[in-house]
Amino acid sequence: MGDIRQSLLPRDVLSAAKELLYHLDIYICNLVQSGRQPPQVDSKTLELVEEFILHAPKDRNTPARRMSALQELQLLEIMCSCFQEQSRDTVRQLMFSALFSLQGNQADESRMALLGKLVSMAIAVGRVPILECAATWLQRTHRVYCVRLAQVLVDDYCSMVPGSVPTLQNIHSASPRFCCQFISAVTTLYDLTSEELTPPLELLQMIVSWIQDDPRLVLITFLNTPLSGSQPLSSLDVTPLGGLVRWCVKAPLTYRRDKKLVLTNGSSESEPETGPLFSALHLSVLQVFMLLPNILNEKGLFGRLALLQMESLAALTSDLSRLLDQADKHTHTSSTDTHVLSQLALDRLAQALQVAMANGALLCSREDLRTICSRLPHNNLLQLVLSGPVIYYNNIHTPPLAFSPHAAHSPIASHPTHPAHTPHTPHATHPSSHPQYPAQPFIAGMPFPFRPSH
């Protein structure tokens, strides 16, 4: 395929790109036909793509050719129809990755730009194949780039073009896989640490409505993906659950800040309250957790795969304690208000922890939880969750065995936790690393029935 370069060189930018796309299509079809496993696009071809489609400068001497915005639009249009017309999924996937999988070189910038435009356009004109390919791309790519793609889409549809949110909303029906990956990317992007990293209201509304309509949407990637060890490093989480929990827990504290900002600006129009939205979202998330045991059991992964990562939880609690500190410091006046909000945040955390643990999404001991929650202020519910076995849950009337090493997990009958089976919770395997942490601030009179020995 490298020999077509000479014929491409004299052509103008657009027709060269078109021709290359055409040749690429044929080339990949042949590749798939040949049945070689795995089908691999050779580097020569990738270079051609970079030179004639992405217009990365080949060397310093030749000036980079550029396409005008109109030509670019034509190219995108051609790409759209090209993917649309290609019936074979494999070919599409290969082609997409030939074009857009990151190579770690100079061309990546223009690659990302083009990809952003292509996906944005595909959303607008409803090109499902492209969205599917993009979903796969989002699964395989480093999360930094995923986040960038999400940013482009959010900018395009939620801020740049007013009234285009419904178009984006449609991807839910067009490509649930893409939608799920998009949610993952968006929750990763907006971690509520600063004002810029707070999701726009339109986006929030859209996501809440998606999950409310179909809680399983969150799990689609997880459901559709064969759980192999081939998960690329630092890619997005397989579900957006961690990010969503983070949103729900931190929202009362961060949005309050925003609200105050709006109030001081004097332009607090009829902006809808975000509180109800997050409540609804929280409910949906908890519902998703409740769906998990069946799914996990079906896959035979119950107790073996932690969908909530301990590390992200630890980060969340430390963020939370920092936010609570700040809230205490900065609000002297409305301390009751602050108190209510921080209790709400802690409540949600406790609920999420409990439900996640109960449904096998979080694999860890209560001791680990106590450790990561040790900095948090007092909250009754959290206290309860941390302190352990909820007796009425599985109707076992025997009190917990104070000195049994497995007593911690015994209340949840369907949760046969074995240290050997919990590779995702390093804390459980290295309990000795915790003693330096200060003890969880228990209230003196609280019953403290057991102390796990490991």
Next chain:
Amino acid sequence: MSVVFDGSPLKAMQSSHTHTPQTALSAQELSQEIKSFISGADTVQGRKLSVREHARCAVRLLRLVPACRGAVLEHLRGVYDEHVSTFLHNLETEGDASSGVSANLEDIIQEVHAVLSEFIRLNPRAWAPLVSAWAVDLLGQLSSKHAGRRVAPHSSSLNELLQLWMSCAATRSLMEAYSQCLAAMLAWCPDACVDALLDTSVQHSPHFDWVVAHIGSAFPGTIISRVLACGLKDFCSHGAKDQGPVIMGVDKGNRVPKIGSVVGILGHLAGHHSDSIRKELLRMFQESLTPSSPLSPTSSSTSWESSPQLRRAAVPFLLQLAAMSPNLFGAVSAELVELLRPPVLLQLQALLQGLPREELDNMLGLAVHLISQSPSGGARVLRFLADTATPASVIISGPTPSPHEGVREGCDRLLQMLLLHLHKLVFNRSDGVEGNPHHSASSQPQRIIPFLEELQSHVGDLCAETLRLERKRHLWLHQLLCLLSVYGGPSVATEALCQLLTQARNPEELALAWQLHTVLSSCMAGLIPAAVARCVAQIHTHTLGPRQLRQLLLNLAAAIQSQDEEKRGALGAQSSMSMQVGSAVSGHLHDFCPLLLHGDPAVSHAAVRLMSCSPLPRTSSPAHLLLLSRAAVTHFFLVLRRRGEGGKVGRDGGQAGEAVNCSVLLLSRFAAYSPLTLKAVLQQLVEGALHKGNTDLFGGQIADMSGAPLPSPSVSPDLGASLLDINCRFGTTVNFSGSVWSVFHAGVIGKGLKVRTSTQLPDPSGVIQNIQTLLTVIVQCCSSSGLNGSRPPSDPDETPPINAEAAKVVAVTLVENVCPDVANGELSWPPEEHARTTVERDIHIRRCFEAHPVLFPLLQVVAAGRPALCYCSAVLRGLLATLLAHWEASREALSTDSPWHLQASCLLVSCMGEGQLLPPVLANVHEAFPHLTPFEVRLLLLAVWEYVRGNGPMPQKFVFSSEKGLFCRDFSRDGDVARYVAPIHSVLHKNIDRLGHLCWRFQL
């Protein structure tokens, strides 16, 4: 366990659909739309889209497909361009304007504008940067592209350009969109948008200027500060090494792209917003100095204050800016100096200390250049520099505390550089032209040096400053004065010299004037005469107060007198100069003479000092001479009176005495100048001495027309007599000599004698002194070498003889004043009996002598100048006649019983003897008078009369004896004296007991 769930999410979600586009297209339709847009043809119907449809399609895509944004905006460029072309075409073919309307895309433009404006309004953060970049770029492109059109005005006429483009819908829409973006962006990233503006401005200058001007006037405050901030950043990143000695923007090329456009833009805005520009520049300066405080309220808007590097670059940047734009410099310079208070200076020093030496030198050069080019405020800058650079002193402690030593040194250096620079500028102005620069000045256009240009009007202040003689300051200022004089040519030099002459208060200060002249004399001729003429002009316009006037006169006098000192062997450096001053002053003597009579004694004193030491002009018009002599004489009497009044007070007395001396000197020198002046002076002196205003000076009484002392009106009762009534009576209309008059001089008949007023005589010693002074001056005048050749006195102790001609003048004047009737009358005497016919006149003469004691000394002077006394013949005869009548009528036992008559007789006879009207035998008779009876005195006087009648007092009887230098009369040629001596001998015989010791005096 329950989920905290408060509130319905549904309501919130409904609101997300509020922005549903009115034309909800399906994905399929959208895809078609995109295809249509790309191909420019309707894909369904297969026909080509019109421009309008195409644009509408683009707008739809802009609303619906975010990914098409770039392409749509690019397409719209074409649409806008099309519209502009049509618009201009319509303008060019005015008549067919209606045909173009159909193709006019104005509605589309408006649609696009509405969409963009809505987007910007809804989400400024996302859209403003995008649209502003697009709009600015497109504006630049459009204005460059269409600049060459026939209807487009030239790029220099900014207003027309602005009018044209703002009347075009496309450009107006772009401009509005950009303004909207800018308004939105100023809040959070002002630098970015102004950067874009500047970049475009550079790219499309000058066609793009109208955009900048418009935007600038829409957002003056912000644009100005942003433009400055951008310029500063750019300046800083280019580094000082590039800027180097770029002076006057000689090298404005591509090395400093932004500063050029910064200057251009600010220049545009200066028209209407110079005030805000000035404020902004000053603010930049101030903020660059104040140490960064994180809580500074202004630093939120601009970021440059927070960077130490930028802050350090601010001052060089401002200098550079000022160097490139006189407008900006002019705006700032005035107030900048006000800002430079000691604390600010300290900060500035602290800031600049960190800069490398080379850069500092550049800045210094730049600053010097700027100062020299500054068209206004130069005086203030100079004062500031001098104030700051003057070393602190315990003696001179100004209101402001002495600045820091480092600051002072800096200023010192700056000032010296400035002087050096000005020196170069001034002396290099006419390169290659040899000789006097002022001759070349006319031939070749000179380079203007605004600093000096402006200072020219402050020469007076500069001079005053210089004369304060403060340490280094006066050296600098003096140097500057020299430069200024050379620069400004003779007029300024004259002014400076004149000011120095006027303001100097002591020899040291006056020396500055000579120093200035020494420097300038090499390149300027005729400076001193011009300066003196200017001083005179000042005198004429009365611009000087008495003190200044006095000072000026004294300074001139000092200048002239220094010449005298040089003659005695001092250095000759100033000789030519003081000679020049002398000759210049001499040319203007008549201008100074009114000052002799100035109301302020100090001034008149100074004037007389100047005039008495000034040389006399070589030639002068008689009018001037007469004027001078009149003033000098009047002044003489004035100072005499002043001496009399102020004599008691120590210092004033001394001054008055000196004034009298000066006056005497002046008069005598002046009298020696020419026969005319001699005559005038003597005449006026005599007239003045006899004038009724001055009589009291010389012990006289105020006499009326008839010579009798006037009674003061309050004392004399009204007698009810009127000369008019008498004259109206029949028969008295004709003046019968001796009839009517005789009624009045003694009193009205029937009313008794006139009341004689007793006037108390003034201080006799003063009178004597005054008379002595008067005689001195008259004698000096008479004996000075005016008429009798310029023969210097061989022996200074020996008083030179009285000049005959001069004495004649005195005599004639005297006669005219004492008795106008007899002026030019017969010199020879009639027989004694005839004296009866002239009784009236004789009494008048006698009264005159009574009223004016000074007449006798004057007569003596005349007598000394033989044969001048001859011309007094009539007066002598009259006096003698009345004396004869008195002695005849006298019934007293001794002559001493009527002392005045005795004295008068003695003086008369002795004068006649001195004047050689009488031979010595007869002249000596007066020695016997006090010892005789009145009758005997009459006898002797009759003998005198007889002799004079027999031997008439004719001047031609005198011959000049060259060995004596005098005229003498040879009595041997006259008749025998013995005839007249008989009565003398008889009287001797009669009184031999008392007159024995006098007998030898009467031997023949």
